[in-house]
Each structure stands twice: as structure tokens, then as C-alpha cells.
Amino acid sequence: MKVLVTGGAGFLGSHVSEFYRTKGWEVLAYDNLTKFELNRTGHNPEKIREYNQKFLNKIGAQLVEADIRDYQKLLAAARSCDYIIHTAAQPAMTIGIEDPDLDFTSNVVGTYNVLSVAKKLNIPVVNCCTIHVYGNGINDNLTEDPTRYLHTPVAISEDFPILTGKITPLHASKICGEHYVRMFIDTYGLKAASFRLTGLYGERQFGGEDHGWVANFTIRTVMNRPISLFNTGKQVRDILHAKDLCECFHAFYEQQIAGVYTVGGGPEHMISLIETLNYLGELNNNNKSEIKFAGERFGDLNYFVSDITKVRTNLKWQPKIKPKQGISYLYNWVRENRELFEKQQ
Numbered sequence: 394m395k396v397l398v399t400g401g402a403g404f405l406g407s408h409v410s411e412f413y414r415t416k417g418w419e420v421l422a423y424d425n426l427t428k429f430e431l432n433r434t435g436h437n438p439e440k441i442r443e444y445n446q447k448f449l450n451k452i453g454a455q456l457v458e459a460d461i462r463d464y465q466k467l468l469a470a471a472r473s474c475d476y477i478i479h480t481a482a483q484p485a486m487t488i489g490i491e492d493p494d495l496d497f498t499s500n501v502v503g504t505y506n507v508l509s510v511a512k513k514l515n516i517p518v519v520n521c522c523t524i525h526v527y528g529n530g531i532n533d534n535l536t537e538d539p540t541r542y543l544h545t546p547v548a549i550s551e552d553f554p555i556l557t558g559k560i561t562p563l564h565a566s567k568i569c570g571e572h573y574v575r576m577f578i579d580t581y582g583l584k585a586a587s588f589r590l591t592g593l594y595g596e597r598q599f600g601g602e603d604h605g606w607v608a609n610f611t612i613r614t615v616m617n618r619p620i621s622l623f624n625t626g627k628q629v630r631d632i633l634h635a636k637d638l639c640e641c642f643h644a645f646y647e648q649q650i651a652g653v654y655t656v657g658g659g660p661e662h663m664i665s666l667i668e669t670l671n672y673l674g675e676l677n678n679n680n681k682s683e684i685k686f687a688g689e690r691f692g693d694l695n696y697f698v699s700d701i702t703k704v705r706t707n708l709k710w711q712p713k714i715k716p717k718q719g720i721s722y723l724y725n726w727v728r729e730n731r732e733l734f735e736k737q738q
């Protein structure tokens with residue numbers, strides 16, 4: 394068996410690659426090794442890309458350096474594969490606002506190409522969408538307690554209205570990619586799913602202020618660097634460890650019940666930014682980073698918790714790694730790899 398992992402050198406793609414190598418599948422990681430986001434993290438992009446490639450090499454995954462916007466190369470790479478997991482994307486709202494062309498070509502054209510290749514070769518495919526498609530209108534209906542924003546209902550399902558509030562390029566491109574998933578399912582019977590993903594985290598996540606906040610906070614705590622908190626820090630997510638998500642990708646391969654799924658940790662995984670920082674402080678012998686409060690960012694979503702009833706029922710999946718346990722895995726990985734985060738000379 395062989396899986397094509399678009400974005401296979403990235404954070405989530407590296408976990409998917411590891412998961413399938415452990416299962417004995419062949420893995421083809423298809424990635425253009427872009428540094429557009431890494432350049433903004435303050436970490437050393439060259440070191441990180443070298444780390445990504447060594448990791449894929451170590452686990453025995455094959456890396457093809459190519460772009461999802463190149464249909465012919467994508468088709469050639471997918472020919473011998475049994476399954477496609479599409480993680481390659483422009484994933485950050487901030488970058489989408491600054492470069493809507495990059496956002497559109499990566500997330501709409503790239504996703505269309507992936508789906509089109511899957512149809513041509515008749516193989517199942519999962520697309521990584523985002524909970525941002527629900528829209529930041531959710532922010533208008535929040536109350537708060539000392540550490541969290543609160544929302545009724547607590548958990549939000551696939552039936553909840555989408556694109557409420559102000560939309561940014563990322564909202565537009567991610568929902569567009571998802572519409573194409575539905576189109577390929579309805580019109581051509583493609584075995585496809587679009588996972589609306591909550592905040593993901595885990596080892597090998599090189600988070601910065603644009604994307605990957607759990608890793609950003611963890612790296613800054615370990616390296617004793619200041620942390621910017623946009624808004625109050627009471628923002629909530631039902632964070633999901635990447636290893637749990639890999640199980641979910643495989644659950645889709647086994648069940649092949651096509652559709653749109655909201656995939657997160659659910660209410661038991663709720664945690665706010667302030668609560669995450671407090672827990673990281675505990676792990677770090679009470680050495681906390683300096684917090685700098687910054688204003689609210691345009692487009693940001695202040696609350697999301699997934700109702701995972703549909704994914705649990707249809708795909709027979711549920712998350713196993715609780716937030717505190719998963720954050721401690723990430724914290725230990727950052728400590729063991731401090732040299733990756735040293736400032737460039």
C-alpha cells in the first residue's frame with residue numbers, strides 16, 4: 394500500500410508520513426519545501442528544512458520536491474498510490490491577507506488539482522480544511538469567565554452556519570477547496586472527505602505568530618522569549634494532537650464515508666491560550682515568558698470547540714491524547730531540539 398502525502402515535509406504531513414511508515418505502507422511526501430512561512434517565524438528556515446528532510450529520510454519516506462499547482466507532476470506522483478492525504482496549503486490567515494494570490498493558487502488551484510488527480514486515478518482523498526470556515530461571527534455571541542470565552546452551544550457541528558462575520562482570503566480559499574470536495578463527491582462519486590480541522594499541535598511543529606500557536610507558545614517558553622497575546626488570551630480551542638488526527642485519516646480510509654467532517658478534540662479538549670500558558674509555566678519549573686498584550690487581529694476566531702458526533706459515528710474515531718499529555722510531548726521535543734530554535738548569528 395502507498396500513500397501520497399501532499400505537504401509531507403510540513404508539520405502535519407510529517408506525522409502522516411510517520412504514521413503510515415509505521416503501518417508498513419510506502420509513503421510519498423510531495424512538498425515544494427517553500428519557506429514563505431518559516432521565514433517569518435524567527436527560527437532558521439534552512440535548519441528546519443534540513444531537519445524535515447532528514448526526518449523523512451530516517452523513517453524511509455520518499456520526498457518529491459514539487460508543487461501541487463503543477464498538475465502533471467502531481468498526477469505522475471500519484472499514479473502508484475492507493476490514498477491521498479492533502480495537507481499542503483497556505484495555512485495562515487495573516488499571510489493570506491498579505492498575499493491573496495499565493496493563498497488562492499495554493500488553496501484553490503492546488504486543492505482542485507489534488508481532487509482532479511484523485512478522480513482520474515479513482516483513489517480516495519482527504520482534504521485539510523479549517524474551522525475558520527465557520528467564520529468569526531461566532532465572536533459576537535461569547536460570554537467569558539476569568540480564563541475563557543464561553544459559547545452556547547459549547548460544541549459546534551457541521552450544521553452550524555458558515556462564513557459568518559468578516560471573511561479573509563483564507564476563509565474564501567478554504568471554503569472554496571471544500572466546495573470542490575463536495576462537487577467531486579456529488580457529481581463524480583469520488584470517495585473524498587473534507588476535514589474542518591481545529592487547532593492542531595504536536596512534535597515537529599515550528600509554530601510562529603502566524604500559525605501553530607501551541608508550538609509558538611511552547612518554543613518561546615522553553616527559549617525564554619516574550620510572547621505576544623493578540624486580544625485577551627481567553628480564546629478557546631479544542632486542540633487536537635497530530636497523532637490523533639492521523640488515526641482519523643486512516644479511519645476515513647477504512648470507512649470511506651464521503652463528506653464534510655468537523656474534526657477536533659471535542660469539549661474534553663477545550664483549553665484557552667491563558668490556560669495553555671499557565672500549564673507551560675508549570676512544565677517549565679514556573680519560568681514563564683513575558684506576555685505582551687497586542688490588539689485583536691482582523692479575522693481571528695475567538696472560540697471554537699468541535700462537535701465530533703458525526704466523525705465519531707461515521708468513521709468510528711475518537712481522540713485519545715488529552716491536551717496536557719500532548720503539550721508535555723511537544724514541550725519535551727522542543728527541549729530536546731533547542732538548537733533548532735537558537736537565534737541566527
Ligand SMILES: NC(=O)c1ccc[n+]([C@@H]2O[C@H](COP(=O)([O-])OP(=O)(O)OC[C@H]3O[C@@H](n4cnc5c(N)ncnc54)[C@H](O)[C@@H]3O)[C@@H](O)[C@H]2O)c1
Nearest residue numbers: 400403404405424425426427460461481482484521590593
Ligand atoms: N496546524 C494547524 O493548527 C491547522 C489547523 C487547521 C487546519 N490546518 C490545515 O492542515 C494542513 C496542514 O497544516 P500544517 O500545520 O501541517 O502546515 P505546514 O505549513 O507545517 O505544512 C504545509 C506543507 O505544505 C507545503 N506546501 C505549501 N504550499 C505548497 C505547494 N504549493 N505545493 C507543495 N507543497 C506545498 C509546505 O512546504 C509545508 O511543508 C493545512 O491545510 C492547514 O490549513 C492546520
